Amino acid sequence: MADGYDPQAIERRWQQVWESTGTYEVDNDDPRPHWYTLCMYPYPSGSAHMGHVRNYTFGDVIVRYRTMQGYAVLSPMGFDSFGLPAENAAIRTGRHPREFTDERIVQLRSSILRIGAVYEWRRQVTSHSPEYQRWTQWIFLRLLESGLAYRRNAPVNWCPGCQTVLANEQVLADGTCERSGDAVDKRDLEQWFFKITDYAQQLLDDLDALDWPERVKTMQRNWIGRSEGAEFSMVVTDVDGAAHPEGLSIRVFTTRPDTSFGMTYAVMAPEHPAVAAVTTDDQREAVQAFVARARQASDVERMSSEGSLDKRGVFTGSFVRNPFTGRSVPLYLADYVLMGYGTGAIMAVPAEDQRDWDFAMAHGLPIVRTIEPPADFDGEAYTGEGPHINSDWLDGMGKQEAIAAAIGFLEREGIGEHRINYRLRDWLVSRQRFWGCPIPVVHCDSCGVVPVPADQLPVLAPDDVEFLPTGESPLRAHAEFLHTTCPRCGAPAQRETDTMDTFVDSSWYFLRFTDPWNDEAPFSPEAARAWLPVDQYIGGVEHAILHLMYARFFTKALADLGVAPPELREPFTRLFTQGMIRLGGDKMSKSKGNLVAPEEILDTQGADALRLAHLFVGPPQDDVDWEGVGIDGCSRFLQRVWRLARGEVGGLPVDREHTDADLAIRRALHRLIARVDEDFERWSYNTVVASFMEFTNELHRYVQADAAPEAGVLAECIDTLLLLMAPMAPHITAELWEARRGGHIHEQRWPTADPALLVVDTVTMVVQINGKVRERIEVPAGIDAGAAEELALTSARVRELLDGATIRKVICRPPNLINLVI
RNA sequence: GUCGGAGUGGCGGAAUAGGCAGACGCGCCAGCCUAAGGAGCUGGUGCCCGCAAGGGCGUGGGGGUUCAAGUCCCCCCUCCGACACCA
Numbered sequence: 001m002a003d004g005y006d007p008q009a010i011e012r013r014w015q016q017v018w019e020s021t022g023t024y025e026v027d028n029d030d031p032r033p034h035w036y037t038l039c040m041y042p043y044p045s046g047s048a049h050m051g052h053v054r055n056y057t058f059g060d061v062i063v064r065y066r067t068m069q070g071y072a073v074l075s076p077m078g079f080d081s082f083g084l085p086a087e088n089a090a091i092r093t094g095r096h097p098r099e100f101t102d103e104r105i106v107q108l109r110s111s112i113l114r115i116g117a118v119y120e121w122r123r124q125v126t127s128h129s130p131e132y133q134r135w136t137q138w139i140f141l142r143l144l145e146s147g148l149a150y151r152r153n154a155p156v157n158w159c160p161g162c163q164t165v166l167a168n169e170q171v172l173a174d175g176t177c178e179r180s181g182d183a184v185d186k187r188d189l190e191q192w193f194f195k196i197t198d199y200a201q202q203l204l205d206d207l208d209a210l211d212w213p214e215r216v217k218t219m220q221r222n223w224i225g226r227s228e229g230a231e232f233s234m235v236v237t238d239v240d241g242a243a244h245p246e247g248l249s250i251r252v253f254t255t256r257p258d259t260s261f262g263m264t265y266a267v268m269a270p271e272h273p274a275v276a277a278v279t280t281d282d283q284r285e286a287v288q289a290f291v292a293r294a295r296q297a298s299d300v301e302r303m304s305s306e307g308s309l310d311k312r313g314v315f316t317g318s319f320v321r322n323p324f325t326g327r328s329v330p331l332y333l334a335d336y337v338l339m340g341y342g343t344g345a346i347m348a349v350p351a352e353d354q355r356d357w358d359f360a361m362a363h364g365l366p367i368v369r370t371i372e373p374p375a376d377f378d379g380e381a382y383t384g385e386g387p388h389i390n391s392d393w394l395d396g397m398g399k400q401e402a403i404a405a406a407i408g409f410l411e412r413e414g415i416g417e418h419r420i421n422y423r424l425r426d427w428l429v430s431r432q433r434f435w436g437c438p439i440p441v442v443h444c445d446s447c448g449v450v451p452v453p454a455d456q457l458p459v460l461a462p463d464d465v466e467f468l469p470t471g472e473s474p475l476r477a478h479a480e481f482l483h484t485t486c487p488r489c490g491a492p493a494q495r496e497t498d499t500m501d502t503f504v505d506s507s508w509y510f511l512r513f514t515d516p517w518n519d520e521a522p523f524s525p526e527a528a529r530a531w532l533p534v535d536q537y538i539g540g541v542e543h544a545i546l547h548l549m550y551a552r553f554f555t556k557a558l559a560d561l562g563v564a565p566p567e568l569r570e571p572f573t574r575l576f577t578q579g580m581i582r583l584g585g586d587k588m589s590k591s592k593g594n595l596v597a598p599e600e601i602l603d604t605q606g607a608d609a610l611r612l613a614h615l616f617v618g619p620p621q622d623d624v625d626w627e628g629v630g631i632d633g634c635s636r637f638l639q640r641v642w643r644l645a646r647g648e649v650g651g652l653p654v655d656r657e658h659t660d661a662d663l664a665i666r667r668a669l670h671r672l673i674a675r676v677d678e679d680f681e682r683w684s685y686n687t688v689v690a691s692f693m694e695f696t697n698e699l700h701r702y703v704q705a706d707a708a709p710e711a712g713v714l715a716e717c718i719d720t721l722l723l724l725m726a727p728m729a730p731h732i733t734a735e736l737w738e739a740r741r742g743g744h745i746h747e748q749r750w751p752t753a754d755p756a757l758l759v760v761d762t763v764t765m766v767v768q769i770n771g772k773v774r775e776r777i778e779v780p781a782g783i784d785a786g787a788a789e790e791l792a793l794t795s796a797r798v799r800e801l802l803d804g805a806t807i808r809k810v811i812c813r814p815p816n817l818i819n820l821v822i
Numbered sequence: 823g824u825c826g827g828a829g830u831g832g833c834g835g836a837a838u839a840g841g842c843a844g845a846c847g848c849g850c851c852a853g854c855c856u857a858a859g860g861a862g863c864u865g866g867u868g869c870c871c872g873c874a875a876g877g878g879c880g881u882g883g884g885g886g887u888u889c890a891a892g893u894c895c896c897c898c899c900u901c902c903g904a905c906a907c908c909a
Contacts, residue, residue: 214826215825215826219825219903222824222825222826222904225905225908227908229909252909253908253909255908256909337907338909340908341908342909346909349909354823355907358907422908423908544904545905616834616835616846616847617834617835617847618834622828622835623902623903625834627833627834628834629834630834630847630848632847632848633846633848634847637847682838684838686834686835686836686847687838687846689847690836690846691845693847694845700863704863766841766842768842768889770889771889773842776842808889809889811841811889811890816841817841819841819889819890820889821889
């Protein structure tokens with residue numbers, strides 16, 4: 001069958017047409033209203049997998065839909081091309097990561113093309129390109145200059161498997177590396193950080209106005225972890241309450257200063273700088289042993305005691321004076337207190353904190369309730385509301401009142417104040433890796449850290465390096481790269497060999513897309529203004545915290561530095577997070593070896609069927625099981641449309657007066673138009689496909705009815721259906737449109753529903769008796785309650801069922817429903 | 823443990839503002855067409871009783887509000903996700 005539906009032939013042809021006609025190329029000064037749609041740029045992993053297909057299909061539907069609606073749509077694509085897999089492959093094969101990466105970019109790009117997704121390829125960026133690195137480094141230097149980038153010695157997570165430092169977020173909850181699964185331990189290194197904590201409050205506040213999934217916003221809020229309380233100092237004393245000879249005091253943070261009268265001991269983190277000073281001679285040995293153990297213990301071990309009663313800790317020999325009671329309480333070290341949060345020391349109130357309770361029980365420390373629990377309370381620590389007791393001048397107060405009073409006291413005493421703490425930490429950007437963007441500074445013995453001058457950027461990693469599985473970055477071993485001269489004093493100096501976290505690259509790529517040719521700045525504020533914020537950002541929920549938080553931080557920082565427009569506070573107005581693809585309940589992933597290759601389907605049923613299947617299977621935000629993706633049904637549907645549009649089904653169309661059947665099918669068509677628009681707006685793609693199928697079924701019945709179809713009506717139905725389907729099934733609709741009408745379907749105007757055809761004149765009213773449906777009556781759409789009741793009561797069937805019973809109540813919702821209560 | 827999200831036929835799912843539960847598709851069954859069908863077309867398909875007309879039951883479980891609950895409220899169970907000693 002020469003003119004049968006042949007997906008391969010038409011798909012290849014149209015993909016070439018889209019590339020050559022430039023329909024989806026847009027300039028910054030395009031006069032149409034602007035719309036920026038962006039899919040998270042991928043790590044170039046080789047051929048596209050089903051997750052990519054799903055992601056880019058959603059994006060492509062929006063691009064084509066908005067374009068047909070008359071927008072200038074910016075839809076760029078790029079590659080997140082730095083990262084560990086390429087480097088690990090280099091170590092394995094000895095090939096340079098760039099060769100490897102470039103190859104995979106070509107592969108991924110062509111397999112993205114095969115699903116029919118269209119992009120503004122002129123604007124493609126890759127994070128490893130010299131131009132992109134130049135501007136990543138330039139931004140780094142601006143952050144350094146403004147104090148938002150800094151270096152400090154810090155204990156970091158060290159993965160022995162990957163031989164590199166991991167960010168906290170890359171360590172799983174059980175203390176293992178998210179990539180290799182090895183147990184992570186601690187090492188001290190000089191590290192570069194970005195001061196994201198300066199923006200903690202803004203990052204929290206600005207979430208409110210974003211049109212993002214609520215769960216993503218919640219995750220970000222939790223990650224920022226704002227907590228409000230008080231910070232204050234306590235004098236270190238000996239057992240008799242005499243002040244420490246050096247006048248030492250320690251600072252603690254608490255969210256419950258109102259419970260201070262219940263403090264029965266205090267705790268410092270084992271890493272606290274004052275540990276040595278507060279340790280008494282007779283406790284020194286025990287303390288040193290404890291500290292050594294805690295430092296060496298990986299997070300796995302440290303967390304393993306969670307929830308148990310044997311909270312590990314040791315007495316320092318010193319005491320601190322509770323400023324509220326004037327009495328001294330013992331000062332402990334315990335690993336449940338973290339140096340990284342608050343002040344690294346706490347006042348312990350076992351009666352109102354379960355962790356303190358557990359520790360107190362394990363160490364035989366006293367417990368004093370300061371909040372009266374309800375009479376039926378049978379738990380341990382009580383964290384609920386209640387009147388204060390055992391608290392002197394706080395007694396009888398409620399929580400809020402008491403907190404305010406306690407803070408007032410600390411302020412009057414001059415030892416403390418109200419304080420807000422965030423769980424969010426500064427962003428550790430150093431990576432001891434080769435395949436990343438080099439941090440553009442040199443270390444000079446006399447000048448210290450010196451930025452590489454902007455005109456010498458980019459600092460590129462050398463090509464002639466050996467990749468050995470030593471774990472050390474080849475940069476350190478590369479004499480030519482390592483040894484340089486200080487840009488400030490000219491003396492011999494060493495280059496920084498740390499590279500940046502790849503999240504740095506992805507924190508500004510969406511800005512570069514607006515101005516990818518700029519060679520004087522990463523992008524101009526005008527270009528950014530032309531497109532940003534991104535109207536629709538689409539990606540996996542796995543990036544809900546890190547990437548999105550970092551990109552938000554960069555946007556704010558760059559705006560404040562005058563690089564981006566100052567009014568640009570948020571990068572992504574609307575976010576959509578699509579669900580994952582699973583296979584038999586498991587996450588589908590390369591590491592699980594359960595990938596279903598898109599190629600198999602592209603080679604048989606074709607891209608349109610594959611796209612439709614992904615759209616149809618269920619709500620886009622939900623995870624789907626590949627087993628449930630019904631390619632066959634979608635393929636069958638497309639073939640039906642093909643035959644219908646080519647006049648291969650039903651009677652020959654004729655020109656004639658319109659009949660009721662013609663009107664009915666036109667009404668169905670216009671309802672479909674309205675429905676598709678509504679469903680597009682609410683991301684209900686699965687129901688859009690369902691309504692296409694429903695309408696096509698109806699159209700089938702129309703053309704196969706006894707009366708021949710009316711030519712004009714049939715043409716309107718088919719052409720409009722093709723237009724509506726064009727964003728989802730771009731190839732087949734383009735082919736059919738060209739054959740029927742000539743020209744490019746994707747350059748046509750999006751159809752609008754005729755309001756007159758949306759008005760219905762009769763509807764089916766259900767008649768309920770005691771809430772059960774007993775009868776259906778066709779009624780005029782404008783029927784009023786009285787007439788509806790009248791009609792219902794005259795129905796023979798209703799009369800029979802009522803059997804003379806007294807109607808106690810009539811609830812009438814004309815024209816849809818009437819309920820008779822007897 | 824805390825915070826989110828979900829639970830509807832054999833399966834994926836639909837029901838947008840409390841008003842006809844199960845749209846659409848898969849699968850299955852029957853029929854048509856056919857030399858043949860892994861094609862196409864037509865019809866059926868929540869469960870139970872019934873030849874049928876019809877009736878009863880039914881959205882994880884239990885309670886409640888309402889003329890009316892998949893939808894709202896309370897309690898419980900299960901699954902998924904995030905965080906996980908954050909003071």
